[in-house]
Each structure stands twice: as C-alpha cells, then as structure tokens.
Amino acid sequence: DFVMTQSPDSLAVSLGERATINCKSSRSVLYNSQNKNYLAWYQQKPGQPPKLLIYWASTRASGVPDRFSGSGSGTDFALTISSLQAEDVALYFCQQYYGTPPTFGQGTKLELK
C-alpha cells in the first residue's frame, strides 16, 4: 500500500498568517499519461465528517475559499492556507487515490496561535 506521511503532526498559526501542511507519498501518484497527480486534501472539524478541499493535487473543490491551495507533484505535496481564518481550525488529511486501496495521511491538527 502507498504510505502517506504528513508533516507536521500539529501546527499553530496566528490569524491572518500563512499555514502550510506537507504530505509525502511512499510512491509517485503522478499518472504520466494524464499528467495528473492522484492526490486530495480533506478538512475535518470535530464531530463532523471530512470535507473535500482539493483534488488532482491543486484543483479546489466547489465552494472552497481561494485562500486554500494545493501544490506539488510526484511524491511531495503541500496544502497552503494563505491567510488563516478562525474557521480553518481543524484536522487536515491528504489522500492518494492512485493505488488501491486509497490511503490517507495521519492528519495534521491546525490550531490558532
């Protein structure tokens, strides 16, 4: 199985500041013939299910604010929140869907400083 490793495990950022979460895959999730990275990011708030933020590594899901962006290719990816808002405090997961089974990172807890 693909192993997804996120860093850091937790992150404290001040309101209005930038937050960056990293995700590394044990194998490339780039499908060369399509030039697509099979990588998604999810946000989960306490007591709620995950919500899709980013897919194909950098495509924002419908309704997701443009302060969220995804980058990277192959095995190394990042989720960036350009200006942290209070409602962004949550757990964030990356997921690869290149291989079966799809696998998730361990999660990064984003808190306010």
Next chain:
Amino acid sequence: QVRLVQSGAEVKKPGASVTVSCKTSEYIFTAYPIHWVRQVPGQRLEWMGWITAGNGNTKYSQKFQDRLSITRDISANTAYMELSGLRSEDTAIYYCARGLVSTPTPQAIDPWGQGTLVTVSS
C-alpha cells in the same frame, strides 16, 4: 444538495455482524460510486471498499476482503456496508461517501455521510 444519511449508532458483541445503511438523495444514485471509509479513534482514515451503484460491482481492501460486504438497493437509493466477525479493534466511526465523478475510476470522494459509530464490546 447531495445528501448521504447514515443509520444510527450500533453496539455489538465480538463475533457479531453489523450493517450500516447510507441513504442518498438529490442526485442520480446509479451514476456515482459509493465508498466506505472508517476512522478508528486516534488513527488515520481507512478506506474499506466501494460499490459501483449502477451495476453493483464492488472492490474491497484486502484487509477486509474476507468479512466485508457492500451492497445497494437501487429502488431505495441506499447503499449498505456489512462487516462480520467483529472484534474490539473494529470500534470506529464508519462513513459512506460518494465518488466525486460519475465513473468507476480512481477519484476523490465527496460528500460524506455524517458517520455511524460502531462499538464492539463484550
């Protein structure tokens, strides 16, 4: 607005089976796959399997291959996940979620049901 509404919390004894339902609305049920993912407290999300709602084809994670069954009832726009041979390590929140696109290909998943807590305890 697409909705996935799951059945309520369950408490089961070791060795028993549990079935969780996932009733969908506001989209064409047969057009999108349904995935099942679980979240054991303190652990990462774990994909269990999926069903192509149109033809009923399924694919399971090898980890659950021997004791997982995912089915669907087209007339009820509902998918089901049955896990047998329960053990304490199966205590988790179980989620259904729809595939993002209407093809049975690798894809992100959204939206998700609200989750069903299954507790396995003697």
